[in-house]
Amino acid sequence: MAKIAIVGAGQGGLHLAIGLRQDGHDVTVLSNRTGQQIHDGFVTSSQSMYGMALGLERDLGIDFWEHEDVKYSAASMRIGDGDGNVMLYWEGQMDEPGQSIDQRIKMPRWMDHFEKLGGKILYQDADIATLEELTLDFDLVIVASGKGEIGQLFQRNPERSPYTQPMRVLALTYVKPMRPRDGDPAISINVNPGIGEYVTFPGLTRSGPCDIFTIECVPGGPMDCWADVKTAADHLAVSEHLLRTYFPHEAERIDGRLELTDDQAVLRGRVTPTVKHPVATLPSGRTVLGLGDVLVLNDPITGQGSNNASKGAQIYLDAIRANPNGPFDAAWMTNVFERFWDYAQWAVNYTNMTLGQPPAHMMKILQAASQNPAVAHAMANSFNDPQSITPWYFEPAAADRFLAEKMQVAA
Ligand SMILES: Cc1cc2nc3c(=O)[nH]c(=O)nc-3n(C[C@H](O)[C@H](O)[C@H](O)COP(=O)(O)OP(=O)(O)OC[C@H]3O[C@@H](n4cnc5c(N)ncnc54)[C@H](O)[C@@H]3O)c2cc1C
Incomplete structure (x- = not known):
């Protein structure tokens, strides 16, 4: 030994x-x-x-924490703008639930x-x-x-x-449970093109169940506005403002006002x-x-x-x-x-x-996921195992073959 x-x-x-x-x-x-x-x-x-x-x-x-009731069984992605226009939405079941402790x-x-x-x-x-x-x-x-x-x-x-540099400015927040989303508990990914993303799911924190979200802000864009934020209260206020301004569909889950789970439930940073x-x-x-x-x-x-x-x-x-x-x-x-x-x-x-400019074949796949449950299912399980979406998510020709096959099955 x-x-x-x-x-x-x-x-x-x-x-x-x-x-x-x-x-x-x-x-x-x-x-x-x-x-x-x-x-x-x-x-x-x-x-x-x-x-x-x-x-x-x-x-x-x-x-x-296996038996804690904070699991989520679905994954969804919405691409939309601050006016509430939705360009694309898919949702799929994960074969095994996710959890955040x-x-x-x-x-x-x-x-x-x-x-x-x-x-x-x-x-x-x-x-x-x-x-x-x-x-x-x-x-x-x-x-x-x-x-x-x-x-x-x-x-x-x-x-x-x-x-060679960070691609997003990150702001992480744990809040007391928001109004539940429609449908199953899920990891919800929201993309506002060119501006950033809002990713949220339920979790378990020191005080019990909570909602956790990360706002991913494109550097230099309108959500890159954290430089003067010093306190947890400021962090929460900016988060709520960004959520209401850039992700209005998700903001509908705010019941009254957002509330932090505790005064250390915030983190800001960036990683290369x-x-x-x-x-x-x-x-x-x-x-x-x-x-x-x-x-x-x-x-x-x-x-x-x-x-x-x-x-x-x-x-x-x-x-x-x-x-x-x-x-x-x-x-x-x-x-x-x-x-x-x-x-x-x-x-x-x-x-x-x-993190980068989405290639055309990737957008085709996400578009297909919004219409074809089998593609949405594959995408929902991609977070568990990114290898499962190879080669088709990464190569245009393989994407075309994959989509043709899925569309044929669906027809
Ligand atoms: C905002 C944000 C959101 C994230 N969300 C997700 C997510 O949803 N899903 C996901 O899978 N990942 C997520 N991650 C990433 C994930 O948290 C990390 O990848 C993971 O924790 C890395 O594990 P690790 O063991 O490498 O390091 P860590 O978990 O960071 O552990 C390192 C430990 O080493 C200690 N340490 C550091 N230096 C020393 C030293 N010199 N001597 C002794 N001890 C030291 C630190 O204090 C720490 O306890 C997120 C990260 C961020 C920043």
Whole structure:
């Protein structure tokens, strides 16, 4: 059995740490925040997760919220303008429901569970010197520190990173439940072309059920108006204004006024979508392996990051299961990441395509989804598994073949 250190007690790091501990490895997690600090802090994500990733959590027995009634079984997309004109709308059932559990609840619970399994947690902000020490003491060191600075150790891979700047300004908000939408609870995606998106779904937060939404604002556009927002109250007011102005159909769900779930239920930021090389070499020449956002950082527009962190953790876990005593050298590390990349490339392509100018074949598919339930069903399940919409979502000729086939079945 191996001695393994993981820096970062987030979605990826804890998933892997718990799995490894269950297999009997000697596992230490380094976290720069205690469970209580995570619980008491600001929201970090909207963390919508889907069937495949939730299934991995179920397999590990860490699906502690499996029976919470905050799931959603449908996905919808509306493309429309601020005057209420709708250019396109589709809705489809997801084969397995999605769920969003506030990371402020989830991570502290997982940390407790990991410790109960005999895992060790050290509370410290790891830096390069820490990693050097860890590589002396441990057979394998994994850096799963999310967007933390230490991730800068890993080099950007330009071939896999088409963007060099953020494509959206992000504003995340958790509010007390709004008026329920018509139909099943859903992830609702609303696009106001050239201006931005509004993505919302139900969730579970510190105070109970809530609605979570992310407003994705095109930089320089009319929704890019957050520079002077400092307080949670201002954040809420701007959010409500944008919702009413640019997404009037969704604003119909506001009952009176929007209300935050708590005064830390807001987050603003921007990410440059980036894929990095998986192995970082320390000054000593020893190496560490990245996991999760450290290596594959997506804009949240398609909700892939938490799902990817969990899927990546599982691939690493399986690779260690196949080679429990190592060696975990740089070649092994690269190989494990490439196995993950075989899958993750589709999540990245999907996300990056959604952020850019929509190609004609993509619009044809979305248009078809609004008329053909089979296409809507395929799209509704794309968030769970972006690989399931290959090649047709990504290649014009394959899109034509796919649509011809679906239209023939429908005729
Ligand atoms: C606005 C927004 C909305 C999102 N919505 C979704 C969504 O709907 N669905 C989805 O799948 N994804 C979503 N994501 C992305 C998702 O939250 C992340 O991809 C996911 O949490 C990444 O997991 P991780 O384990 O890599 O990192 P994290 O979950 O960020 O965990 C990293 C941990 O490491 C700790 N840490 C950092 N540096 C150090 C250090 N030096 N030493 C010790 N500890 C350290 C941090 O405090 C943190 O606890 C969203 C992100 C944002 C910003």
